[in-house]
Amino acid sequence: MTDDALFEIDELTVRYRMRRRQARAGRYLKALDRVSLRWNQGETLALVGESGSGKSTLGRALLGLIQPASGSVRYRGQELRSVDRTSFRREVQIIFQDPYQSLNPRSPVSRQVSAGLDIHRVGRPGPQRVAIGLAALDAAGLRPPETYWHRYPHQLSGGERQRVVIAGAMALAPSVLICDEPVSALDISVRAQVLQVLAGLRRDRGLSLLFITHDVSLARQMADRVAVLYQGHLVEQGPTEQILQDPQHDYTKELLAAVPGARLRSTP
Amino acid sequence: MSTPNDRCPEPLLSVEGLTVVRRDNPQVRIVDDVSFTIGKGETVGLAGESGCGKTTTALAVLGLLPSGLRRSSGELTLHGPSGDRPLHRLRAAQWRQVRWASISMIFQGAMNALDPVKSVGQQIAEAIRLHEPMAGRSQVARRVTDLLDQVGVPSGRAGHFPHEFSGGQKQRVMIALALACRPALVIGDEPTTALDVITQAQILKLLGQLRRDLGLSMLLITHDLSVLADTCDRVAVMYAGQIVETGPVAQVYRQPQHPYTARLLDLFGADDTPGTLPTPIPGAQPAPDRRPSGCRFHDRCEYATERCAAEPPELLTAGTDQQARCHFAPWPGSGPGRLAPSDDRQGSRSSHD
Numbered sequence: 001m002t003d004d005a006l007f008e009i010d011e012l013t014v015r016y017r018m019r020r021r022q023a024r025a026g027r028y029l030k031a032l033d034r035v036s037l038r039w040n041q042g043e044t045l046a047l048v049g050e051s052g053s054g055k056s057t058l059g060r061a062l063l064g065l066i067q068p069a070s071g072s073v074r075y076r077g078q079e080l081r082s083v084d085r086t087s088f089r090r091e092v093q094i095i096f097q098d099p100y101q102s103l104n105p106r107s108p109v110s111r112q113v114s115a116g117l118d119i120h121r122v123g124r125p126g127p128q129r130v131a132i133g134l135a136a137l138d139a140a141g142l143r144p145p146e147t148y149w150h151r152y153p154h155q156l157s158g159g160e161r162q163r164v165v166i167a168g169a170m171a172l173a174p175s176v177l178i179c180d181e182p183v184s185a186l187d188i189s190v191r192a193q194v195l196q197v198l199a200g201l202r203r204d205r206g207l208s209l210l211f212i213t214h215d216v217s218l219a220r221q222m223a224d225r226v227a228v229l230y231q232g233h234l235v236e237q238g239p240t241e242q243i244l245q246d247p248q249h250d251y252t253k254e255l256l257a258a259v260p261g262a263r264l265r266s267t268p
Numbered sequence: 269m270s271t272p273n274d275r276c277p278e279p280l281l282s283v284e285g286l287t288v289v290r291r292d293n294p295q296v297r298i299v300d301d302v303s304f305t306i307g308k309g310e311t312v313g314l315a316g317e318s319g320c321g322k323t324t325t326a327l328a329v330l331g332l333l334p335s336g337l338r339r340s341s342g343e344l345t346l347h348g349p350s351g352d353r354p355l356h357r358l359r360a361a362q363w364r365q366v367r368w369a370s371i372s373m374i375f376q377g378a379m380n381a382l383d384p385v386k387s388v389g390q391q392i393a394e395a396i397r398l399h400e401p402m403a404g405r406s407q408v409a410r411r412v413t414d415l416l417d418q419v420g421v422p423s424g425r426a427g428h429f430p431h432e433f434s435g436g437q438k439q440r441v442m443i444a445l446a447l448a449c450r451p452a453l454v455i456g457d458e459p460t461t462a463l464d465v466i467t468q469a470q471i472l473k474l475l476g477q478l479r480r481d482l483g484l485s486m487l488l489i490t491h492d493l494s495v496l497a498d499t500c501d502r503v504a505v506m507y508a509g510q511i512v513e514t515g516p517v518a519q520v521y522r523q524p525q526h527p528y529t530a531r532l533l534d535l536f537g538a539d540d541t542p543g544t545l546p547t548p549i550p551g552a553q554p555a556p557d558r559r560p561s562g563c564r565f566h567d568r569c570e571y572a573t574e575r576c577a578a579e580p581p582e583l584l585t586a587g588t589d590q591q592a593r594c595h596f597a598p599w600p601g602s603g604p605g606r607l608a609p610s611d612d613r614q615g616s617r618s619s620h621d
Contacts, residue, residue: 188492188532214464222545260465260469
């Protein structure tokens with residue numbers, strides 16, 4: 001079983017230095033406190049928690065963007081520090097919540113999608129990279145892709161923009177996609193369209209997906225396994241069904257109870 | 269609190285045929301013939317996805333339309349003990365007396381709606397002084413303390429600046445600010461959208477409490493139908509500038525009479541089985557200048573016929589106090605794509621066994 005571990009996080013602690021005014025308990029804030037978690041290849045994992053719980057910090061630690069105070073992150077059995085940067089940054093892609101901020105308003109779709117290809121020198125410049133970019137748009141559900149190629153972000157709807165972001169990530173043929181609140185800025189009817197794109201990519205390309213989210217229903221819809229973070233602690237983890245049907249930790253129970261719309265789900 | 273059964277409380281605000289157009293092209297109707305009333309002590313939800321015209325409707329009610337838009341027709345009436353006040357006839361100076369004193373607003377995104385260089389106490393005091401110039405310093409200070417107290421912010425924090433507050437606390441400050449001049453109607457534009465679920469639940473609870481304690485009327489604007497389910501008496505669903513369905517919240521949610529409402533409810537109430545993805549509504553809401561002929565939803569609707577593409581539907585009565593803008597309303601059973609209530613309950617019971 002150990003050989004299909006994608007990420008192994010062991011006793012990871014991340015501290016942020018605090019400014020004097022906020023410092024009450026100490027000079028550091030523990031954003032993550034001895035978190036251990038395993039994410040297997042091909043598995044869809046959801047990191048669930050409220051803002052400030054440390055879920056985005058954990059995502060950044062996985063990407064090697066944060067220097068941990070202690071503990072370790074291993075990627076495919078290798079210490080993250082010693083992993084080859086260039087190939088890691090191609091294999092592991094991330095998309096963020098707000099497609100309005102992820103895209104450069106002054107660049108057409110073509111440039112946003114092929115930026116990664118240029119950086120990683122994938123394919124030959126010119127027609128070959130255009131072909132890869134168009135195929136990525138198509139895979140992200142923007143069809144026909146040619147009609148999107150020369151457009152600018154302001155000419156796209158929110159859902160289309162997020163799909164351009166996904167296409168930019170997928171153009172590099174990654175094996176891992178980290179999604180930090182990928183649909184929370186989108187309208188509900190569009191949200192499901194984007195999730196279907198991600199589910200399709202997972203099915204067709206065996207992507208390992210990580211969802212960082214405060215939205216329990218997103219975890220329910222997409223994840224195989226759920227890990228619940230609270231104030232930097234991993235309070236509970238397990239198969240999605242088990243965690244959502246039979247939560248053990250008080251915080252998880254509170255989180256599930258706070259989801260609005262009880263009247264919606266239980267028709268009187 | 270009014271229950272869905274004691275209908276028609278005394279009206280506080282009535283909006284009749286409100287139409288908002290673009291100044292540079294009056295053919296483009298951002299809000300198109302919208303009518304609704306809010307009763308005293310009642311909470312009405314205005315639901316819809318971005319671009320449907322819900323925020324523009326609210327801004328029109330406050331006389332705060334952006335400069336590129338204008339109200340081309342429609343009447344806004346504020347009913348009060350001293351008679352009815354036609355808001356649509358007010359001039360700018362008169363609006364200033366109504367705004368905040370009678371109708372106030374909790375703006376979308378508390379993060380940006382507060383002034384970063386003034387303490388929260390100063391900002392609340394400013395609103396009070398603007399409307400009550402005669403109020404004394406200590407009197408205003410006491411009001412600020414009371415308001416913060418009311419929304420659950422320690423009054424010792426009046427001297428703190430917005431960046432020193434968490435998102436939930438800032439939203440509480442925004443609510444205190446909205447209550448500063450004791451309005452009869454508070455409009456909440458996505459008041460909990462930027463918050464995580466636990467904080468959201470706390471803010472919604474606070475709003476419910478204030479509404480009961482102060483007898484407030486509320487207009488809650490949101491894209492999130494699940495939030496409205498727990499907080500509203502009545503709901504109006506907007507699509508492409510129009511109200512497409514309206515009625516008591518429990519009734520609309522149990523038996524939606526417009527296919528759009530039905531699909532939205534399916535998306536929110538989605539199947540609880542892990543790993544099931546809801547079926548999206550194909551396409552996207554049309555921009556105001558690119559709306560299709562006939563029913564504006566017909567190109568995304570699975571039940572659309574030739575008639576839907578040709579003939580725009582009226583709001584039809586589809587149940588007690590419920591209306592839907594659909595040629596097929598009232599729908600048989602529990603609405604489009606749904607079984608009759610009794611069948612439905614049997615169906616869901618057997619599937620859970």
